[in-house]
Amino acid sequence: MPSLFQHPNFLHFWIGQIASSFAFQMLSVGIGWQMYDLTNSPMALGLVGLCQFLPQLLLTLVVGHVADRYNRRLICVCTRLTMAMTVAILAYGNITATISANMIYACAALLGTARAFEMPANQAILPNLIPNVLLSRAVSAMASAREISVIAGPALGGLIYLLGPTTLYLSSMSCFLISCIIMFFLRYNFTVKSKSPISIEHLFGGLTFIRGNKVILGSVSLDMFAVLLGGATALLPIVAKDILHTGPWGLGLLRCAPALGALLMSVYLARHPLTHSVGKIMFAAVAIFGVATIIFGLSENLILSMLALVLLGAxxxxxxxxxxxxxxxxxPDDMRGRVSAANSVFIGSSNQLGEFESGVTAAWFGVVPAIVIGGAGTIAVVGLWMYLFPDLLKRHTLDKANE
Structure with missing residues (x-):
């Protein structure tokens, strides 16, 4: 770990990621709680996730091309500035008492659009900042940065919300601006390695690459369907309020519990990288994710629910x-933007679209059955994917050259 942070550019990038993640996690508490207060509807919470996901899906081909052709650092600066301005709109709506569900939906769509451009650019920068031999540790360290903010952000966001949603939105906006400034001064030399004309083949290059690599296709689709079915974060406001009978502070604790488990695991993996049986380990981890989801769905105790979420996050x-x-x-580096954009669709499907799925199933079957069914579905996906993607199951090391 110390050798990784000896690279000043990586440290700079790492701090900027913490600030941005911190802003988004605080914001998620505010939007979720305020939307449920305004509508008292599980479906409304699901629609917020859908509004964030749709721009990411529709812009997949465009954002991948942009990340491969233009300065990735400046893309991150512009997108984070856009997110800060979007949060300012929410703050203004509360100051003027004009906030509404439709305003939140519109801002969620703007946030989704900005994140659609940010995610592939942000992911594609990382391999250019450190040697390949440190990449696995760097991925774990970046994950720890995100999870640190996911732990502190929702907990602090729940407390700040007690002072009013305006205060929370202004706090989130400030963190986005800080991240924007940090990224602006990142030392990153951008070069375009390919100047071939834009074509359909070029735009679809990321999806084509993933489809042709069965190990990558299996890993990203496994993660997508598992979290799509088993993710219940959109329902946390309902679980906190109606099942566990707690307030915004309890919601903050629930939201940071998965991050605590993820942080502990990311720190461990940064110090002890996975060196063998990575395919089997991945399938086992996703199965445990499903079991933890079921335990969370059946729990009526705040402590047990938090423990289940810690296991889920790890x-x-x-x-x-x-x-x-x-x-x-x-x-290849000249394709990382397009591949990262395609990968972001899988991630977005498992997160934002998963929130929509959770809202719909909760509206149909109830909150507890929706969560339990989702966890069982995750376990079923693990069994099916072990059959469909034997190459992933047999994968021994992360770097194929070391097999």
Missing amino acids: SDMISVVIRSTLVQLET
Whole structure:
């Protein structure tokens, strides 16, 4: 770990990621709680996730091309500035008492659009900052940066929300601006390695690459379907309020519990990288994710619910590190933007679209059955994917050259 942070550019990038993640996690508490207060509807919470996901899906081909052709650092600066301005709109809506569900939906769509451009650019920068031999540790360290903010952000966001949603939104906006400034001064030399004319083949290059690599396709799709079915974060406001009978502070604790498990696991993996049986480890981790989801769905105790979420976060982190490292190591640099954009669709499907799925199933079957069914579905996906992707199951090391 010390050798990794001896690279000043990586340290700079790492701090900027913490600030941005911190802003988004605080914001998620505010939007979720305020939307449920305004509508008292699980479906409304799901629609917020859908509004964030749709721009990411629709812009996949465009954002990948942009990340491969233009300065990735400046893309991150512009997108984070856009997110800060979007949060300012929410703050203004509360100051003027004009906030509404439709305003939140519109801002969620703007945030989704900005994140659609940010994610592939942000992911594609990392391999250019450190040697390949440190990439697995770097992925774990970046994950720890995100999880540090996911732990502190929601907990602090829940407390700040007690002072009013305006205060929370202004705090989130400030963190986005800080991240924007940090990224602006990142030392990153951008070069375009390919100036071939834009074509359909070029735009679809990322999806084509993933489809042709069964190990990458299996890992990203496994993670997508597992979290799509088993993710219940959109329902946390309902679980906190109606099942566990707690307030915004309790919601903050629930939101940071998965991050605590993920942080502990990411720190461990940064110091002890996975060196063998990575395919089997990934399948086992996703199965544990499903079991933890079922325990969370059946729990009526805040402590037990938090413990289940800690286990859920730790197991998910193993999957994230394996998937992210495989994608980065096996993708040429001039394609990393397009491949990262395609990968972002899988991630977005598992997160934002998963929130929509959770909202719909909760509206149909109830909150507890929706969570339990999702966890069982995750376990079923693990069994099916072990059959469909034997190459992933047999994968021994992260770097194929070391097999």
